[in-house]
């Protein structure tokens with residue numbers, strides 16, 4: 001590992017010289033992009049090899065499964081990497097209008113649909129990540145070290161000064177990489193809590209919401225028919241089974257089935273069809289019934305949402321921050337993780353602008369970092385709590401203060417069955433375009449009350465446009 005020996009990134013005209021990002025997945029890549037504006041050099045350390053093709057990789061086993069980049073996440077990605085969406089479309093991603101091309105059956109009803117102008121891109125996770133990685137690699141002051149594993153922190157007193165690394169698969173001696181800032185983006189398995197304990201710092205308290213979810217996914221041939229530019233999601237109580245179908249590059253459908261706790265999941269293609277048929281509505285099954293499967297059935301088990309409360313620590317080392325799933329990994333059925341990573345990158349950018357103006361990173365940068373990202377994580381975390389605590393297995397752990405919120409959100413959900421306005425507002429909030437407070441605004445409350453009285457929601461848009469063409473009546477076959 002001579003690469004590191006004697007490397008000196010210090011350049012006097014930059015107050016900030018070298019940042020090291022641990023983990024080169026979505027959170028690490030977004031962070032590296034932002035850091036590259038403020039540090040003379042950024043090094044990403046990733047234990048997997050480089051992407052030869054946009055295919056699932058070992059370090060990100062969730063890559064086989066449906067990944068939705070929410071609208072706000074896409075907007076940030078395009079701001080950080082101009083032209084990214086166009087590149088993804090050229091590579092086969094499919095643009096969908098949330099209110100028109102996306103049908104969502106939730107808790108016994110279809111959400112009202114109308115053309116709301118809220119667009120998102122549908123593609124495989126590996127396509128998204130590999131294209132972002134390609135753009136980051138092209139940045140002049142970013143180096144990506146692949147096949148390199150982080151072995152531990154370098155520390156001096158109360159400061160993290162870099163990391164020790166080894167080449168993956170070799171027993172070579174560890175090398176040292178020094179840095180002014182270490183950014184841990186190694187995902188759910190992050191070693192930072194353990195490092196803190198080893199260095200004599202307190203470990204962050206952990207919150208676990210133990211809604212275990214099993215994912216099973218398979219790709220199918222989709223064909224080039226434009227009428228297949230649509231997606232469908234079946235979810236919500238009382239059913240404990242979810243199903244999702246999205247068009248992805250390569251003229252494929254990516255179909256995901258999700259079951260909670262110990263629901264027996266399909267292991268082969270035959271079981272897969274049977275499980276799809278058992279969903280609350282037949283639409284997804286009917287879409288894939290006659291399609292040719294293109295992959296084996298892939299599985300993933302998620303052990304529950306996990307949040308490390310770094311913001312509650314009284315003592316933190318200087319020179320180390322944590323982001324992405326390493327701080328909080330959310331129940332993936334709500335599709336929030338990548339967008340939260342993007343929002344965190346945006347916050348990091350703002351903090352680095354201020355740091356630069358102040359002439360460098362202040363000693364309490366890490367403490368301020370965890371406080372700054374807390375509201376974003378809170379917003380996503382609350383969404384997880386409201387939904388997951390409906391599960392009877394978690395009933396005894398349900399916090400009392402959550403009940404009024406669950407009651408109200410239940411009525412919001414019902415309103416979305418009747419009112420396009422309610423659906424649109426709901427979509428804007430879950431896409432991080434509007435703050436959650438918008439769900440409690442006067443117009444939304446009016447929709448909720450009307451839905452409670454069995455009214456139509458009084459929404460002319462929803463009356464003019466057919467709310468939803470049942471997917472099976474518009475099938476291309």
Ligand SMILES: Cc1cc2nc3c(=O)[nH]c(=O)nc-3n(C[C@H](O)[C@H](O)[C@H](O)COP(=O)(O)OP(=O)(O)OC[C@H]3O[C@@H](n4cnc5c(N)ncnc54)[C@H](O)[C@@H]3O)c2cc1C
Nearest residue numbers: 023025027047059062067068150187324325332335337338
């Ligand atoms: C089944 C599933 C479905 C999901 N669906 C969605 C979705 O629809 N929408 C959404 O926004 N999010 C979704 N997520 C969440 C999303 O995958 C993550 O939030 C997102 O990848 C950001 O995670 P991350 O970059 O922090 O960590 P990860 O993606 O886990 O990446 C961590 C990286 O660190 C590397 N690494 C780890 N340890 C080391 C080490 N010691 N040395 C070197 N490198 C190391 C790994 O190889 C990897 O590249 C889903 C998650 C799962 C599990």
